[in-house]
Amino acid sequence: MRKSSIFFLICFLLQYFCSSNSESFVGVNYGIVADNLPPPDATAKLLKSTSIEKVRLYGADPAIIKALANSGIGIVIGAANGDIPAMASDPNFAGQWVNSNVMAYYPASKIIVVSVGNEVVTSGDQNLLSNLLPAMRNVQNALNSASLGGKIKVSTVHSMAVLGQSEPPSAGAFNSSFGDTLKALLQFQSENSSPFMINPYPFFAYQSDPRPETLAFCLFQPNAGRVDSRTGIKYMNMFDAQVDAVHSALSAMGFKDVEIVVAETGWPYKGDPNEVGPSLDNAKNYNGNLINYLRSKVGTPLMPGKSVDTYIFALYDENLKPGPGSERSFGLFRSDLSMIYDAGLSKSAQTPASTPLTPAPTASAATLTPSPTPVMPSPKTPTTTPAILAPTTPSTPLTPGILPPGSEIRGTATSCEPLHSLLLIIVTIIAFTLVEVHRE
């Protein structure tokens, strides 16, 4: 083997190890509260044409699960809240559910998570609440019996209203009313390496504090930033602030190693005339900049160097949803499969044509004005309960931090997973040893 071929082999491996898995944290929510959706096969084809690698279903619709077979797309399926009591009281029911909704399609259809219920903890339904963990246990046991424990995770999705405090991010804490429930859930999730799934929506934070600087902070645009007075960390966007508040809440409960997954986040491209925030530009900027930001793998200030798995809400508009117009206008694609706006999800164009990212967060001496507004859950609809980061008053003028053209953070070819880096080093050592042996 000539030295040059080893060199090319190394280059190839470097490329391979460092670019694989680069987009795996971008997913999309596929809700079906609509009467005008394209057929599942068309949706599967659409997803395959994008860089989206995971899809979250609210239920376990067989047609879409089947349509996604052999696509390599990871699938989160949901057990309905209404199934929770039976799942909790009857292990056979849970076993049947796993048989017909998971075993029937796996592994051709790459089911990765079963979400038991949606926003149960904040639903106020005590019966559901007390049955949630037993139901999750029974589903876990059924998966274990099928030798799928560890391969398919059992989780549940929360609204941000599980937090009693979210500001500043380092002081994030769960609402003590849910303390015991969440502690037991997290103990189970920690033992089973299951992710904590939650729905942060900077959109709702902006709706409750509709100032231009808040909009820029929410849309990942140049802004003065907001300093966490306890840590001195300056946050440059609302998404990081909300996710770090969740991280702090988990840490405070002793579960800082439980992975956070953003099960929903998004921005509506239109709404009712009296709604502040929805617009095509804002939606494109939020989702486009968020996707770019996730690809950069900058991470959040408290969880640097990796991206939180994030499911954008939503693949399509759901025209039968109740509530204000914005609730029916979170879609990325029309039912004719055309893009509503370009969020940078097509396979070829990896960088959306949207406003440049602000630079990575830095510490700063300036301090935030103490927050007058607590976390405020909105009762609107089951899937989109907001949490609000209290409005703050940046005293410094906006300092635009626009990156020079061509320097958008992509992060697809430059950052390696630690394991991959290790493999690469080993391969390099073996290659050079071979060269040396060959010479002697």
Ligand SMILES: *[C@@H]1O[C@H](CO)[C@@H](O)[C@H](O)[C@H]1NC(C)=O
């Ligand atoms: C905590 O949850 C309870 C019950 O849902 C609610 O009444 C209370 O307002 C919440 N507290 C905070 C600080 O969000």
